[in-house]
Amino acid sequence: xxxxxxxxxxxxxxxxxxxxxxxxxxxxxxxxxxxxxxxxxxxxxxxxxxxxxxxxxxxxxxxxxxxxxxxxxxxxxxxxxxxxxxxxxxxxxxxxxxxxxxxxxxxxxxxxxxxxxxxxxxxxxxxxxxxxxxxxxxxxxxxxxxxxxxxxxxxxxxxxxxxxxxxxxxxxxxxxxxxxxxxxxxxxxxxxxxxxxxxxxxxxxxxxxxxxxxxxxxxxx
Amino acid sequence: xxxxxxxxxxxxxxxxxxxxxxxxxxxxxxxxxxxxxxxxxxxxxxxxxxxxxxxxxxxxxxxxxxxxxxxxxxxxxxxxxxxxxxxxxxxxxxxxxxxxxxxxxxxxxxxxxxxxxxxxxxxxxxxxxxxxxxxxxxxxxxxxxxxxxxxxxxxxxxxxxxxxxxxxxxxxxxxxxxxxxxxxxxxxxxxxxxxxxxxxxxxxxxxxxxxxxxxxxxxxx
Numbered sequence: 001x002x003x004x005x006x007x008x009x010x011x012x013x014x015x016x017x018x019x020x021x022x023x024x025x026x027x028x029x030x031x032x033x034x035x036x037x038x039x040x041x042x043x044x045x046x047x048x049x050x051x052x053x054x055x056x057x058x059x060x061x062x063x064x065x066x067x068x069x070x071x072x073x074x075x076x077x078x079x080x081x082x083x084x085x086x087x088x089x090x091x092x093x094x095x096x097x098x099x100x101x102x103x104x105x106x107x108x109x110x111x112x113x114x115x116x117x118x119x120x121x122x123x124x125x126x127x128x129x130x131x132x133x134x135x136x137x138x139x140x141x142x143x144x145x146x147x148x149x150x151x152x153x154x155x156x157x158x159x160x161x162x163x164x165x166x167x168x169x170x171x172x173x174x175x176x177x178x179x180x181x182x183x184x185x186x187x188x189x190x191x192x193x194x195x196x197x198x199x200x201x202x203x204x205x206x207x208x209x210x211x212x213x214x215x216x217x218x219x220x221x
Numbered sequence: 222x223x224x225x226x227x228x229x230x231x232x233x234x235x236x237x238x239x240x241x242x243x244x245x246x247x248x249x250x251x252x253x254x255x256x257x258x259x260x261x262x263x264x265x266x267x268x269x270x271x272x273x274x275x276x277x278x279x280x281x282x283x284x285x286x287x288x289x290x291x292x293x294x295x296x297x298x299x300x301x302x303x304x305x306x307x308x309x310x311x312x313x314x315x316x317x318x319x320x321x322x323x324x325x326x327x328x329x330x331x332x333x334x335x336x337x338x339x340x341x342x343x344x345x346x347x348x349x350x351x352x353x354x355x356x357x358x359x360x361x362x363x364x365x366x367x368x369x370x371x372x373x374x375x376x377x378x379x380x381x382x383x384x385x386x387x388x389x390x391x392x393x394x395x396x397x398x399x400x401x402x403x404x405x406x407x408x409x410x411x412x413x414x415x416x417x418x419x420x421x422x423x424x425x426x427x428x429x430x431x432x433x434x435x436x437x438x439x440x441x442x
Binding site: 023024025026028029103104105109110112113114115116117118126127130131134155157158161162164165166168169172173175176177181182185186188189192196 | 245246376383398402
């Protein structure tokens with residue numbers, strides 16, 4: 001039993017360190033030798049926990065999903081559904097990128113670019129999770145319409161496209177250019193896109209409740 | 222002389238094929254062995270033209286820049302400056318991604334994600350070109366303001382951020398999710414963003430001249 005618990009803990013340690021390394025070096029570029037060295041394990045000892053590089057990569061993806069979910073989804077779920085939650089999801093996501101939970105920036109953005117041309121189980125899982133996340137934004141936009149928080153002619157899929165675009169851009173500009181304004185631009189642009197489609201009722205519902213520490217410049221901060 | 226010309230032609234062939242391969246497999250993942258095989262050359266023969274992998278990667282980046290410039294910049298330069306040219310740059314860029322000039326999608330998006338965590342001359346060049354391109358969009362937005370085509374309170378840097386975001390998103394959604402609506406969403410969202418900041422004069426100037434084959438749904442098509 002004690003051995004089993006120790007085994008699970010080692011597996012956790014491996015996956016956490018691997019997720020950090022993969023965010024910088026890529027999921028395919030993940031060197032098992034370097035990972036083992038960083039953890040004080042032999043390559044054989046490390047592989048005993050996973051069996052294959054695919055299995056390690058899939059475990060790393062689940063770890064990245066867990067981190068994302070705790071930082072973005074869980075806090076936003078405590079806000080009322082509709083426009084307040086849509087604001088909260090976007091604000092939490094931007095704050096999460098700004099906080100650099102992963103040294104190499106958005107784990108899924110990096111993994112998407114790396115695997116979009118490599119068919120297989122890893123690509124399938126990345127695409128499924130990334131698609132689910134954008135669909136989560138679109139779903140909250142649809143709910144916002146049902147609740148009368150967005151104009152009747154708002155297009156939920158296009159809104160999700162735009163919100164997702166803004167955050168990917170901030171990640172890109174931060175990681176590649178070290179652009180000091182990218183998170184401010186992301187917050188302002190997100191707020192402008194949501195306000196452009198919001199009803200007065202939607203804005204009232206949003207102002208009544210804030211999830212993230214308030215800043216003077218707007219709702220989405 | 223004839224030998225020199227043949228040498229230049231071979232170099233061109235290598236770089237063109239390498240750019241296609243790199244857009245799918247990554248610039249770092251570019252296998253010199255596979256590239257040589259695809260071109261019917263020996264690895265030594267291939268390296269005789271470049272000397273190092275860095276040099277080959279840098280040559281591939283210049284090739285990608287040439288393709289992008291011919292497809293996007295050159296056609297847009299023939300439209301009047303200001304808002305018409307901003308519309309044209311964005312429309313040409315989206316059309317270029319839709320046409321899949323590179324099998325793996327936007328060369329610079331893939332290379333950015335791959336190299337943002339790898340310091341060195343390759344990363345430096347990618348960041349310089351990607352930054353210049355976004356600055357080109359911001360510069361045209363500033364010129365649009367000077368010409369009275371955009372509202373006085375429009376923020377050129379934020380507008381460039383948003384236009385760039387929309388196109389990166391379309392590339393991501395096309396490459397990873399095979400999203401059939403991504404280019405339509407990109408055109409609609411770009412048009413909405415530009416219209417939201419445009420003056421009546423700016424819109425008049427844009428309608429007077431179209432660069433890309435007109436479609437019924439809007440200016441940006």
